[in-house]
Amino acid sequence: MGFLVSFSGLSGKExxxxxxxxKWMNHLPTAAAIGGAGTAALVVALVxxxxxxxxxxxxxxxxxxxxxxxxxxxxxxxxxxxxxxHSNVEKSPEANIPTVSTCYGCHADGKLKKLNESPDHKAKTxxxxxxxxxxxxxxxxxxxxxxxxxxxxxxxxxxxxxxxxISCHGNIARMPVVWQVESLSMSWCLDCHREPEPSLxxxxxxxxxxxxxxxxxxxxxxxxxEKDWRNNPAKAEQQKKWFDERHISGxxxxxxCHY
Numbered sequence: 356m357g358f359l360v361s362f363s364g365l366s367g368k369e370x371x372x373x374x375x376x377x378k379w380m381n382h383l384p385t386a387a388a389i390g391g392a393g394t395a396a397l398v399v400a401l402v403x404x405x406x407x408x409x410x411x412x413x414x415x416x417x418x419x420x421x422x423x424x425x426x427x428x429x430x431x432x433x434x435x436x437x438x439x440x441h442s443n444v445e446k447s448p449e450a451n452i453p454t455v456s457t458c459y460g461c462h463a464d465g466k467l468k469k470l471n472e473s474p475d476h477k478a479k480t481x482x483x484x485x486x487x488x489x490x491x492x493x494x495x496x497x498x499x500x501x502x503x504x505x506x507x508x509x510x511x512x513x514x515x516x517x518x519x520x521i522s523c524h525g526n527i528a529r530m531p532v533v534w535q536v537e538s539l540s541m542s543w544c545l546d547c548h549r550e551p552e553p554s555l556x557x558x559x560x561x562x563x564x565x566x567x568x569x570x571x572x573x574x575x576x577x578x579x580x581e582k583d584w585r586n587n588p589a590k591a592e593q594q595k596k597w598f599d600e601r602h603i604s605g606x607x608x609x610x611x612c613h614y
Contacts, residue, residue: 416534417496421482431528548605
């Protein structure tokens with residue numbers, strides 16, 4: 356990036372200017388192109404990771420009224436079935452939260468004396484009795500929510516197909532405070548729709564593959580699913596059989612999930 360200029364002054368003396376810019380500046384266009392491409396790639400990589408549900412949604416753990424519902428105690432220690440509180444999951448797209456009367460059924464004044472309810476525990480659950488007596492709902496904060504441009508996640512379709520709660524929510528029975536385990540992103544949903552077999556567990560009346568019958572559904576029995584069915588290659592053949600028997604076909608077309 357230079358040029359040669361020759362001229363003579365009034366004195367007749369010749370002046371020569373061989374270069375205006377230093378020679379290393381010849382590399383600037385190449386360096387700028389490489390730097391621009393690298394910056395663009397970095398921006399794409401950062402957006403690809405950080406501007407996604409996997410980064411922003413996984414681990415979401417909102418503060419709940421009264422310190423929250425301890426699933427580790429209720430679903431874990433006490434062994435309560437998920438459907439006792441989320442009673443519509445087998446017949447509705449929505450996994451309803453329990454009414455205050457459901458909570459009050461166990462936490463009414465004096466109801467838990469047989470469980471040796473401590474004064475501390477009674478104080479923590481007072482918000483339930485207060486809401487019930489006032490005729491008000493408990494304003495639980497929603498943890499799992501798909502975007503508004505997605506149809507409601509059809510819980511009944513998945514539960515009735517034999518997909519365990521643990522596949523989407525993790526083992527809730529181990530959580531003192533519920534948090535979001537999976538991203539619930541479109542790619543995550545499609546991965547399961549393309550290969551649903553690993554998520555299938557026994558349903559009521561299913562053959563256990565050994566000539567007997569599984570009399571009870573394991574869809575909500577999270578510890579058994581976690582122990583025997585999650586990522587267990589020994590169950591793959593049986594899960595493939597159920598996939599065929601249940602005529603499962605997870606849709607992949609846009610209209611199945613989007614308005």
